Amino acid sequence: MSAQPTRIGPADLLLFGLSPLRTRPLRAVLSALGISLGIATLVVVTGIPASSRAALMEEFAALGTNLLRAEAAPGAHGEPASLPPDSVAMVERIGPVDRVSAVANTHAVVRRSDLVPESETSGLTVLATELSLPDTINARVRTGTFLTEATERFPTVVLGDVAATRLGVTEPGTQVRIDDTWFTVIGVLGPVPLAPEVERSALVGWEAARQLGFDQRPTVLYLRAQEAAIDDVRAVLPQTAHPQQPSQVRVSRPSDALTAKRLTENTFSALVLGLAGVALLVGGIGVANTMVISVLERKREIGLRRALGAHRGHVRTQFLTESVVLCALGGVAGVLLGLAGTAGYALAHGWPAVVPAGIVLAGLGSAVVTGVVAGVYPAVRASRLTPTEALAAP
Numbered sequence: 001m002s003a004q005p006t007r008i009g010p011a012d013l014l015l016f017g018l019s020p021l022r023t024r025p026l027r028a029v030l031s032a033l034g035i036s037l038g039i040a041t042l043v044v045v046t047g048i049p050a051s052s053r054a055a056l057m058e059e060f061a062a063l064g065t066n067l068l069r070a071e072a073a074p075g076a077h078g079e080p081a082s083l084p085p086d087s088v089a090m091v092e093r094i095g096p097v098d099r100v101s102a103v104a105n106t107h108a109v110v111r112r113s114d115l116v117p118e119s120e121t122s123g124l125t126v127l128a129t130e131l132s133l134p135d136t137i138n139a140r141v142r143t144g145t146f147l148t149e150a151t152e153r154f155p156t157v158v159l160g161d162v163a164a165t166r167l168g169v170t171e172p173g174t175q176v177r178i179d180d181t182w183f184t185v186i187g188v189l190g191p192v193p194l195a196p197e198v199e200r201s202a203l204v205g206w207e208a209a210r211q212l213g214f215d216q217r218p219t220v221l222y223l224r225a226q227e228a229a230i231d232d233v234r235a236v237l238p239q240t241a242h243p244q245q246p247s248q249v250r251v252s253r254p255s256d257a258l259t260a261k262r263l264t265e266n267t268f269s270a271l272v273l274g275l276a277g278v279a280l281l282v283g284g285i286g287v288a289n290t291m292v293i294s295v296l297e298r299k300r301e302i303g304l305r306r307a308l309g310a311h312r313g314h315v316r317t318q319f320l321t322e323s324v325v326l327c328a329l330g331g332v333a334g335v336l337l338g339l340a341g342t343a344g345y346a347l348a349h350g351w352p353a354v355v356p357a358g359i360v361l362a363g364l365g366s367a368v369v370t371g372v373v374a375g376v377y378p379a380v381r382a383s384r385l386t387p388t389e390a391l392a393a394p
Contacts, residue, residue: 024294028326031290034283035330035370036337039363043338047355048345055351065255066230067137067194070221070241073248081105082217083249087241088130091221094240096229101136102218103127103198106209110157110202111177112167122166126178127201128209129158136222137195144172144187152205157183160199164188178202179212194254195222283330284370291323291378302385312383319382323375324368331367335360 072081091100108126109118134146146158157176159169167176174185183204192198221241225233238246302315339355346353
């Protein structure tokens with residue numbers, strides 16, 4: 001009867017793979033550290049942009065992406081940057097347009113008091129505004145109220161979020177100086193992501209702006225259009241808003257700028273992803289080095305096993321399993337660390353924590369592949385030792 005070759009069961013293989021943790025725990029942990037950092041970096045640099053995109057989509061769902069902004073630009077010969085007085089009415093006649101509102105730069109200066117020099121503008125603008133502005137740009141009043149038909153004719157003002165901070169105004173009822181006239185603050189707006197220029201402005205009524213020398217000509221139009229027709233509206237907007245000089249009208253979609261800003265914040269993702277690959281490579285080299293040293297230290301063990309009947313395949317399988325288990329444990333630790341890092345970053349920014357399941361699987365798979373590659377040479381080297389050579393080792 002011929003002898004059947006001995007087979008190693010899965011339980012025995014797992015015990016072999018975990019032996020470095022029992023015999024040399026510190027060395028095993030340090031060897032797997034590089035793998036953990038590489039996988040954690042992979043998860044983080046993928047999870048953070050995914051969380052940012054999810055937050056952006058939620059923000060767009062609340063703000064809407066159908067807002068267009070038409071701004072008057074100075075003419076080639078220095079003509080003032082303004083639109084015709086009836087530009088709002090003309091744009092309202094575009095079929096897919098739902099709402100239109102306008103603001104105009106009065107070129108006045110707002111100050112906290114008359115003791116502040118007029119040259120210190122704090123980077124703020126005084127805008128004449130129509131009453132429909134908050135609904136059009138989706139602005140919310142944080143404190144107080146917005147202008148109404150009753151208050152827009154009087155020296156009352158609503159401050160944007162940034163303007164209120166720079167002027168040191170926190171509550172309605174405070175007075176600020178606009179040119180030579182005192183205006184009473186009746187409200188403060190919250191942040192307006194799609195119209196950041198409004199945040200840095202003091203908003204006065206269209207009629208009250210006459211006291212500041214306002215000529216009733218808008219400088220910026222904001223409009224909401226049907227999403228499906230947004231490109232068509234954008235194409236005809238310059239000719240409609242300023243038929244005589246359409247080249248002076250610059251049309252933009254604020255949501256595009258917001259998207260570009262978020263993309264700019266993630267420009268280093270590819271670089272950090274490359275660093276994750278470097279960390280995996282370094283971790284793999286560290287595991288391979290550990291396994292080679294393990295082979296040298298365990299020559300007598302290898303020789304004894306070979307003398308008791310273990311063939312080369314058993315030895316190769318044992319050391320390869322140790323390498324894979326070591327890297328897999330590092331991969332699991334790295335995934336957990338990456339998930340925790342992504343969740344913490346998203347929580348700090350008020351984003352939903354999103355990590356694609358495919359990235360988790362890819363991270364674990366990368367760790368296993370690294371373990372296989374790192375363990376091939378040490379496993380082959382160990383299997384080539386003959387019993388006599390191994391037992392004779394010092």
